[in-house]
Amino acid sequence: MLYVIGLGLGDEKDITLRGLEAVKKCDKLYIEAYTSLLSFGLSSDGLSTLEKLYGKPVTLADREMVEEKADDILMEACGSDVAFLVVGDPFGATTHSDLVVRAKKLGVDVKVVHNASVMNAVGVCGLQLYRYGETVSIPFFTETWRPDSFYEKIQKNRTLGLHTLCLLDIHVKEPTLESLCRGKKQYEPPKYMTINTAIEQLLENEQRRGEFAYSEDTTCVGFARLGSEDQTIVAGSMRQLQMVDFGTPLHCLVIVGKTHPVEEEMLEFYRLGENSNQTT
């Protein structure tokens, strides 16, 4: 049996009882390292916080490993119980459909344990989840690569009065260009897009396109460390949020569409000004 278990957003305490029960009976535990494991006590001394809670070792599985060794993992799951742990929900912002498809094709039973993901936890700012349009991803611009497919999506959402969740780029374990040329992989340090960079890129795109999809005055909500004890949520114009130091990653951003009065009332608590830098 392959268990795909969402760990939620904050730290080791955000696993569900159902998830922990499954972990306890698994013979082997993998944790995906595609996204960010910052708050899960996984930095320098490995996986100690989780391993302490689970009472067994956890193997860090980066994208390379999952791609190259998926069949090994799945063969293990044929004869025993294996857990694949995922930050957030298994089918949230980063999806794990690939692994599940491969498992099902091999006839391995799959059980999913859901949890909160950024896709629903952004609801905490008071903007109704059913009033969101398509979600967009903002990639890091480079000197030569400045894609803007998100621009039209935001534009369409805003035309319909809908909110837009912007997921901000993460570079984890990216091989350096130099090392790729040399054939021996070395990795860039991890890089997480801040809300400030995202807004800078968004405004650059608006300036280039000039179709008034949004502007410096458009109300947004910035989220840092959503779902953690020290999360920060601030509402304000793009111009205002660009000045805010949101602190450590992960960040995400919502571009606000047309609001209902009850949404406005909740947003007020997060607005810059007298209630600035509200955390919940």
Next chain:
Amino acid sequence: MLYVIGLGLGDEKDITLRGLEAVKKCDKLYIEAYTSLLSFGLSSDGLSTLEKLYGKPVTLADREMVEEKADDILMEACGSDVAFLVVGDPFGATTHSDLVVRAKKLGVDVKVVHNASVMNAVGVCGLQLYRYGETVSIPFFTETWRPDSFYEKIQKNRTLGLHTLCLLDIHVKEPTLESLCRGKKQYEPPKYMTINTAIEQLLENEQRRGEFAYSEDTTCVGFARLGSEDQTIVAGSMRQLQMVDFGTPLHCLVIVGKTHPVEEEMLEFYRLGENSNQTT
């Protein structure tokens, strides 16, 4: 302190460790009864399953009670720790912004504990969450009331190639018309819309509007008891799904937009036919 704690979708085991820790230290526990508590052991013998796990009594709070006695609940939360338990996520399909806004206005500290909600758990069928447009609600039609504001929303989503999550109507503790006239409230038995009724109403609307937003042949995914051990997920055309008995509530429905190959591959596992009636 007011804790607003998501219980997740399945049963008592879907609470997070963080949520359970908060529950344990609270002096008073309320559970919202707006939506459905079917799978939380709350039917005939009250709240026994949850109360056993929590080691303390849980007060059932219906919409009336929360509206009329919110200030009492919040006054309790001024001097002690009170938990308001919510099926799914506190800001998922049914939002609890009102209570949070009132709490904040009274200066009561609020802590939110997130969990899975239908809004992200539908990801399990393989359709990417970031490819969903606006969510719609399908209300029960009556003889004289057959609203169709959802029609245009579905149409817009489909024009953009996006998937549409349809939340299906729930009538819990609705006073009978007769009892309202007599001034002493009596309640209708609870009523949950099935996928079959939803599709029937959707097709009736398409027939009336005739704008080809969707048809009998449009691919959909039906979900029953999403997140529970016995969840059922079936993909097929509207015509096909109309014939499927999905069993007990809750149901919801996704109208599929334009799909990517990896989405198609996952959907295959849930398609009617040889793999019919797959549960995960």
